[in-house]
Amino acid sequence: MAEPPILDVKGLSVSFPGPQGVVRAVRNMGFALGREKLGIVGESGSGKSMTGRAILKLTPPSAVVEAERLRFRDIDLLAADERAMRNIRGDRIGMILQDPKYALNPVQTVGRQISEAFRIHRRAGGREARERTLAMLDAVRIRNPARVFDLYPHEVSGGMGQRIMIAMMLIPEPDLLIADEPTSALDVTVRLSVLRILDELVSARGLGLIFISHDLNLVATFCDRVLIMYAGRVVESLPAAELPRATHPYTRGLLESLPRPDRPRPVLPVLTRDPAWLDA
Amino acid sequence: MSDIAARGGVRTWLLAESVTSPAQARAQKFYLGWRRFASNPLALIGLGIVVVLILMAIFAPLLATHDPYAQSLDRRLLAPSAAHWLGTDELGRDIFSRIIYGSRITLMIVLLVALIAAPLGLLIGTVAGYVGGWTDVALMRTTDVFLSFPGLILALAFVAALGSGLENAIIAIALTAWPPIARLARAETLTVRRADYIAAVRLAGASPLRIIIRHVMPICIPSVIIRITLNMAGIILTAAGLGFLGLGAQPPSPEWGAMLSTGRQYMLGSWWLAAMPGLAILIVSLGFNLLGDALRDVLDPRG
Numbered sequence: 077m078a079e080p081p082i083l084d085v086k087g088l089s090v091s092f093p094g095p096q097g098v099v100r101a102v103r104n105m106g107f108a109l110g111r112e113k114l115g116i117v118g119e120s121g122s123g124k125s126m127t128g129r130a131i132l133k134l135t136p137p138s139a140v141v142e143a144e145r146l147r148f149r150d151i152d153l154l155a156a157d158e159r160a161m162r163n164i165r166g167d168r169i170g171m172i173l174q175d176p177k178y179a180l181n182p183v184q185t186v187g188r189q190i191s192e193a194f195r196i197h198r199r200a201g202g203r204e205a206r207e208r209t210l211a212m213l214d215a216v217r218i219r220n221p222a223r224v225f226d227l228y229p230h231e232v233s234g235g236m237g238q239r240i241m242i243a244m245m246l247i248p249e250p251d252l253l254i255a256d257e258p259t260s261a262l263d264v265t266v267r268l269s270v271l272r273i274l275d276e277l278v279s280a281r282g283l284g285l286i287f288i289s290h291d292l293n294l295v296a297t298f299c300d301r302v303l304i305m306y307a308g309r310v311v312e313s314l315p316a317a318e319l320p321r322a323t324h325p326y327t328r329g330l331l332e333s334l335p336r337p338d339r340p341r342p343v344l345p346v347l348t349r350d351p352a353w354l355d356a
Numbered sequence: 357m358s359d360i361a362a363r364g365g366v367r368t369w370l371l372a373e374s375v376t377s378p379a380q381a382r383a384q385k386f387y388l389g390w391r392r393f394a395s396n397p398l399a400l401i402g403l404g405i406v407v408v409l410i411l412m413a414i415f416a417p418l419l420a421t422h423d424p425y426a427q428s429l430d431r432r433l434l435a436p437s438a439a440h441w442l443g444t445d446e447l448g449r450d451i452f453s454r455i456i457y458g459s460r461i462t463l464m465i466v467l468l469v470a471l472i473a474a475p476l477g478l479l480i481g482t483v484a485g486y487v488g489g490w491t492d493v494a495l496m497r498t499t500d501v502f503l504s505f506p507g508l509i510l511a512l513a514f515v516a517a518l519g520s521g522l523e524n525a526i527i528a529i530a531l532t533a534w535p536p537i538a539r540l541a542r543a544e545t546l547t548v549r550r551a552d553y554i555a556a557v558r559l560a561g562a563s564p565l566r567i568i569i570r571h572v573m574p575i576c577i578p579s580v581i582i583r584i585t586l587n588m589a590g591i592i593l594t595a596a597g598l599g600f601l602g603l604g605a606q607p608p609s610p611e612w613g614a615m616l617s618t619g620r621q622y623m624l625g626s627w628w629l630a631a632m633p634g635l636a637i638l639i640v641s642l643g644f645n646l647l648g649d650a651l652r653d654v655l656d657p658r659g
Contacts, residue, residue, distance in 0.1 A: 134558060166561030173559070178552035183574045192570070193560040231378065244560065 080149075081108040082252050082284040083131065087144030090126050090135060090308075101126045101139070103308040109252070113278065113285045115299035115316065117292055117330075123308040124288045128254045131286075132169060133161050149251065167197040170245035171254040175261035176237025180229035186240050187213075187225030194247045212243040216273055235266030239273060246277060252284045259294070271298060292319070292330055304330070307354050326353055389654050399650030405643025412459040422450035424457040424610045433626045443628040446618065451632050454610035458633070461611045462640060465526055465595045470584045472530035474537060478580055481541025482572045486549050486564065496542065502535040507590065508597050515603045522611070525604040529594050533587060540583050544576040578655060586648035589641035596637045612637050 090102040102123040107114065116124045129135050131146070133153065146153040148169065156164065165171075173179040181189055190212060191205035200208070206225070213221035216239040229237060238258060245253060258274065259267040275298065278285045289295050295302055296319045304312040304327045312324040322328060329347040369380065370387040393399050412419060421441070428448040436443040442451040484495040502510065507529075514528035548554060549572070557571055598604035599613025607614060612633040619629030 132559065134555070162561045162563055164561070165559055171559040173552055173556055175552065179556045181553040181557070181571055184571075192557070192562075196561050196566070227378070241556070244556070248560075 079110065081110050082149060083107075083109040083286075084145055084147040085131070085143065086146075087142075088127065088130060088146060089140075089142045090123070090130050091140050091142075092136075092138055093140065101308055102130065105305075105308070105310055107303060107310070107313065109284045109286065111282050111284055112301060113275075113287060113299040115287045115289060115295035115302040116305060117289055117295050117302060118305035119290065122305040124290075124305055125256050127305075128171060128256050128286060128288055131254065132165055132171060133158075134165075163197070166193060166245070166250070167248045168250050169252045169254065170248070170250040171256060172238075172241050172245050172258045174257040176229070176234060176241050177261070179241055180237060182229055184228075185225065186227050186229060186232065190240065190244045190247055193244045197248045208247060209243075212247045213240070215246075215277065216240070216243045217269075218243075233266075234262050235270055238262060238266075238270050242270075242274060242277070246281070249281070250283065252286070253278065254286045254288070256288045257290070258287075260289070260291075267294075292334060295319075309354075311353060325350060393650055393654045396650055396653070398646050399653075402643045402646025402648075402650060405639060406647050409459055409463060409640055409643065412456055413463045416456050416460055420450075420453035420456045422453040424449060424454045425608055426450075433622065433629070435626070436628055442632045443626070445615070445629050446622055449608075451615075451628065454615060455612065455632060455636050458610040458612045458615065458636070459640075461522070461605055461609065462592060462595065465522075465529070466588050466591050466644075468526045469530045469533055469591045469595075470588070472527070473533035473587075474580055474584050476530070477534035477537025478541045478573060478576060480534065481538035481543075482545045482568050482576060484538070485542040485545025486568050486572055488549075492542075495538070499535045499538050502532065503539075505532075507532045508594050511594055511598060512601070512603065515598060520603040520606065522605040522609070525595060525598045528598070529591055532594070533584075533591060536587065537580055537583055540579055541576045544579055545572050548572060548575050582648065582652045582655060585644065585651055588644040588648065592637065592641045592644065 085108070086106040088102055088105040089100065092099040092101060101121075105123070105127055116127065118124050126135065126139075130139075130141050130143075131148075131153065133141070133156070135141055143154055148164065151160075151164065151168075153161075153164070180186065184192075187206070187209050191202075191209045194200060194205050194208055198205075210221045210225060213224055218224050218236065218239060224232065224236070224240075229240075232240065238261075242258075255274065259270055262270060271294075274285075277283075285299075287295060287299055296316050299316045302314060302316050302319055303310050304322070304324065306326050312322055312327050314322060319327075320331070322331065326347075326349075329345075332345045333347055335341075335344055370384055372380070372384075375381045375384065393403075426449065431440075431444055431448040432446055434440055434444040434448075440450050440452065442455065445451055445454070480495050480499065484492045484499075505513075510532045511525070511528040514531055515524055518524040518528060554567060554571060557567055562571075595604055595611075596613030596616065599611045599615075600617040602614070602617065605611030605614055607618070615633040616630050616637070619626075619631075619633065622629045
C-alpha cells in the first residue's frame with residue numbers, strides 16, 4: 077500500500093465482565109484499511125458489529141475495550157476523549173445501521189434528519205443545509221428529492237429508507253464508512269440497487285468502507301478484501317476474488333453449507349466446529 | 357376541490373379507500389380521530405365545557421352584566437333574580453359577573469402552571485432517563501420526595517414560605533405538578549434511549565444535550581400533553597383550595613375558591629354565595645377530566 081492506511085487496528089479486544097466470567101466478544105483483532113472495500117463476515121455473535129462499534133467507541137457501558145493500536149488517519153482513537161470522538165463520529169467516520177425502519181427518528185421528517193447530520197459538524201444556515209440535503213438525496217437516486225424531504229420515515233419504503241440513511245451518513249463527507257449489515261433488512265430485489273448506489277458513492281469519493289455482513293456471496297462480489305471472523309477472532313483474511321480458494325476449515329465449512337442452485341444436493345452439510353479454532 | 361365536490365363532497369374525500377395525496381391521508385387520519393372522539397358523548401361534553409370556559413374568559417367584559425368589583429351595600433345578599441342572575445354577595449357584588457371574570461383567573465392559573473410544570477418535568481425526566489447512573493438516582497429521588505406529599509399540602513408549604521398571593525400560588529402549584537410529568541417523561545425516555553435512531557444520531561456525532569432536546573423530547577411530548585390535561589382538574593382544585601384557605605388570590609379578586617370561602621359564612625341564609633362558585637369549580641374540573649380522558653383514548657395508539 078503506497079499511502080498510509082485510513083484505519084489501523086491492532087490487538088483490539090472487547091470483553092464483557094459478567095458474573096459467569098468474562099465474555100470476550102472480540103479477541104485480538106487486527107487489520108489495516110486503505111481506500112478499499114473491506115468485508116467482515118461471520119456468524120451471529122462473532123464480534124463483527126462490536127468491532128465496528130469499538131472503532132467509534134460506542135460500545136455498551138459495561139464493555140471493556142483494549143487495543144495495542146487503534147489509529148484513524150493521524151488520530152489515536154484510544155486516547156481520544158468523548159468530545160473528540162463526537163467530532164470524529166459522523167464527520168470523519170460514518171456508520172450505516174441495519175434496519176432503516178428503526179434507524180430513522182419516526183417523529184422527524186427525513187429532510188430534517190439529513191440536514192441535522194450535516195449541521196452537527198458544519199456551521200451552515202438552514203437554506204444551505206437544505207440545498208446540500210436535496211443534492212445528497214439526488215445523489216442516492218431519490219427521484220423528486222423536494223417531495224421526499226418533507227416525508228416522515230413511515231412514508232418511505234425500506235430501500236428508500238436505507239438510501240436516506242446512506243445520505244445521512246455521507247453528507248458530512250466522512251473518510252471512512254462502516255456499513256453494519258446495510259442490506260439485511262431489505263428485499264432481495266432492492267438490495268442490489270442499494271448496494272450499487274453505495275458502491276458508486278464510495279468509489280467516487282474515495283472512501284474506505286468496512287462492510288459487515290453474514291452473506292458470503294454478497295461480500296465476495298462487492299468487496300475487495302474479506303476478513304472471516306469466528307468467536308471474536310479473525311480466522312482468515314484474503315482478497316475477495318480468492319474466497320473460493322479459502323484454506324481455513326471454518327471458511328470452507330461456511331462455503332460448503334451454502335445452497336447452490338446449479339449443484340443441488342440432497343443434504344446440505346452442517347458446519348462442524350473445531351474447538352481448536354477458538355485459539356489457533 | 358371542485359372535482360371532489362362533484363364526487364360527493366368532502367366526506368367522501370375524507371373516507372375514500374384509495375388515497376391520492378399525503379395531505380389527504382393526514383386529513384383522513386385527523387378526521388377518523390375526530391370521529392372516534394366525537395362518538396364519545398362525554399368527550400364532547402368535556403370539550404364543550406372547556407370551550408365555554410375559554411370563550412367566557414375571552415369575552416368576559418361583554419358577558420358580564422355588572423362590574424365584578426362594584427359594591428352596593430343596599431343590594432347585598434340578594435337571591436338570584438332577573439337583575440342578578442346568580443344573586444349578589446355580602447358586599448352587593450353580582451355573583452354572575454364575578455364568576456365570569458373568575459374564569460380568567462382560573463384559566464390563567466391552569467395555563468401558567470402547565471407552562472411551568474410541563475417543560476420542567478420534561479427536562480428533569482428526559483435528562484434522568486437518558487443520562488442514567490447517579491444523575492438518574494439524584495433526580496428521581498428528588499422527584500420521589502416531592503411525590504410523597506399530597507399536592508395541596510406541599511403547595512400550602514410553598515405558599516407559606518413564599519407568601520400568599522396569586523403569583524406565588526401559581527409557582528407553588530407548578531412546583532407540585534412537575535413530579536408526575538418527570539416520572540412519565542423518564543419512563544418514555546427509557547423506552548427510546550436504546551432505539552436505533554438514537555444510536556444513529558450518536559453515530560452522526562450528536563452531543564447528549566442535542567439528542568435529549570431534538571430527539572428524545574419530541575417523542576415524550578404527546579404523553580406529557582395528555583398527562584397535563586388530566587392534571588388540569590387537579591390544578592384547578594388545588595388553586596381553589598389555596599384560594600379557599602386565603603393563601604391564593606386575595607380579595608377583592610373574584611377567584612372562585614376565595615368566593616366559596618367567604619360564601620361559607622352566609623351559607624345558611626344565602627346558599628347561592630357558596631353554591632355558585634362551587635358549581636363553577638365542579639363543572640370546570642369535570643370538563644377538564646372528561647377532555648383529558650377522551651384525548652388519552654384517541655391519541656393512545658394501543659387503545
